[in-house]
Amino acid sequence: MNDPAHGDPAREDPARQVADWLEVYGASDASAANLLCDRHDPDSVAFTLVEPDLTSAAFTYGDLADESRRMATVLAASGVAAGDRVPVLLGKRRALIVALVALWRIGAVHVPLFTAFATGAIALRVEGSGARVVVTDASQREKVDPIDAVTVLDVDDLVAESQTAEPSTDDAVVGGDGVFVQLYTSGTTGKPKGVPVPLRALASFQAYQHFSLDVAADDVFWNAADPGWAYGLYYALITPLATGRTSLLLNAGFTPQSTVSVLNEFGVTNFAGAPTIYRSLRAHADMTGVRLRRASSAGEPLTPDIVDFGRAHLGCEVRDHYGQTEIGMVIGNHWNADVAMPLKPGSMGQAMPGYTAGIVDGQIALDVKASPALWFTGYDAAPEKTAERFTGDGAWYLTADTGKSDDEGYFSFTARDDDVILAAGYRIGPFDVESVLVTHASVAEVAVVGRPDPEGIRGEVVEAFVVLNTGFVGDDALASELQALVRDEYSKHAYPRTVHFMDALPKTPSGKVQRFVLRRQ
Known part of the structure; x- marks a missing residue:
């Protein structure tokens, strides 16, 4: 069988590639720690960790394996057990990666928290997930302390204790249907809902990185999205870990000029971010020296002017991709030569391999039976909300985003269903x-x-x-x-x-x- 982390360069059938990945990530004996860390060359670099002053450090898979095994021992001694939901409120630092892999070794479920959250947003996710333990650091602790009935663990204390802890040797087997992340929707149109992410979702994530982002082995890849949210967590952190690709992780907030500095200093060739990043770069940054092989956008529809901005100032056009917290990325203007098609103005592209999309009752929808990579089965403890996501016969997943498609399979976004203006x-x-x-x-x-x-x-x-x-x-x-x-x-x-x-x-x-x-x- 092909190594799902790297694929087979000779294989040109996208459907077969997705099937191979599904076989591995969906196996009944699948272990998150093995798939996301241990199976890779220990000398390979997992992340280039970049500080605000642009100093950097290489973080290898061997280092990650050792440090996460030791932290798993400390977390288990602190009461964390398999199946526990554990919210993590940390910036984009080394300890974040170590803590997540340590939790997955135990079989615990990571609940991401964004560092810009106030106590109310944190409490909603902590209480909604039934968490007993929260991992954070001194810079964020005052937001968590007011929440009742949780134990707050300081990650720097965990790191210190890990130095002398025995490495854990028991990695939990959760299987392809086992949940390893529980993310919450953004709350754009209502109260956030819990989205359990099973381990087999890694097949879909890898398909996006391979076909849509086209991250090559020699790329310097940087997804600037924050891992407190779906696009950053799925594709800036989890997917590079699954595939063994090196990724940049910048421990700083966004500014236009600092983004340009990172792009130039580290020779980034493959970049992904939200439309707001590209708009800010266009308006406020000196783009001298930036030359990308691939530039991708997700999160909100990409206006045609940003596509043109990419051609003029980035070295390549910016390609729009579409997805949701519940399903990951599923439609896009794919970069990989095996599936790439010419851009159409205003279109977000075509269905990704592993998915079949259509329009149902005016909504962008996914054909459940014809979409083997689809992994969402329902919200956590919200059956009524889950029912809204599927047609009555269960045949289609409904995105609640209105759109249209043409005879060539190109899809265009119109609006969130409740954002449509009736005039x-x-x-x-x-x-x-x-x-x-x-x-x-x-x-x-x-x-x-x-x-x-x-x-x-x-x-x-x-x-x-x-x-x-x-x-x-x-x-x-x-x-x-x-x-x-x-x-x-x-x-x-x-x-x-x-x-x-x-x-x-x-x-x-x-x-x-x-x-x-x-x-x-």
Whole structure:
């Protein structure tokens, strides 16, 4: 059998590759610690750990194996057992990786927490998962201490105790259906819901890295997303561990110029991030010296201007990919030559190998039987919410994102189903209007929502919330200019009746626009 971490260069059948990965990651005797660490060459570098001053250190699989075995001993002595949900609130540092692999050695389930969370968001996830133990450090501890009935473990204490601990020799076998992560949805459209991630999901994750991101053995790969959220956890941390590919991990927050510095200093050739990163780079960074082989985007629809920005300033176009916390990435403008297709403006691409997509009741949907890589079976302890994700006969997974497809299998995103604007009998997708507005030189970011028509005639009217580039003033004249742009470039029925100028758009910690907040204003 082929090594699923590296694939077979001679094999050109994507469906066969996915089947091979499913066989290994879905095995009944699968161990997370083995698949994500131990089976790799101990001398190979797992992560290049980059500090804010751009100093760096190589973290090998051998080091990770030894340190995680010792920490597993300490965690077990602290009461952590197989099946326990253990929230981890840490920055992008070495101890984060060690703690996660240590938890997986025990058979515990990692519950990711984003370091920008306040106590309320942390408590929701801690209490929702039934956790008894939380792992954090001194910089985050004050957020966790107010939460009742949990034991707080300081990771630096765990590291210190691990220095003299005996390495654990018992790695839990959880099997392909065993849960190793429980992530929570972002809360863009409601209360976050727990998403159990089984070990067999690694087959889907690897398919994305291979076919969509096209991470090659000689690439310098950097996914800048934070591992407190799905895209960063799945594809900046877990998938590189599964595949044995070296990845950068920057222990710092995002700034445009620091991002350029990392790209140039480490010679990054394959980069992934959210559209907001690319927009910020375009608006605020000197891109001199940046040359990428691959650039990918996920999290929100990618407007065509960013594709062009990539061609002009990154050395390659930026390719849009689509997915969700519940299913990982499933549709994309894939980079790998075996499946790559020409870009179509406004399209997020085609279904990834291992998935068959369609449009059901106006929603982007996945054919369950024809999507062997689909791993989501339901939310944690939320059967009613789970039922909303599937058709009544269970044949289709429903994303709740409206969209459309063409005869060549290209899919286009329209809106979250509850973001669709109903105006005078028309269904208006915010993304279509935003794609026009963002082409104006003054616009840095924009979000469009529907508001009740004050005249009670049209049902809803379109309103735009605009963040301006430096040097522009938000006045009536500019508002009129933006309205005319939509009327002239898109459609008279979809132009924003009101344009609001803002310093920043309300977003979740993962960078998604909270349209429900805008609708309340």
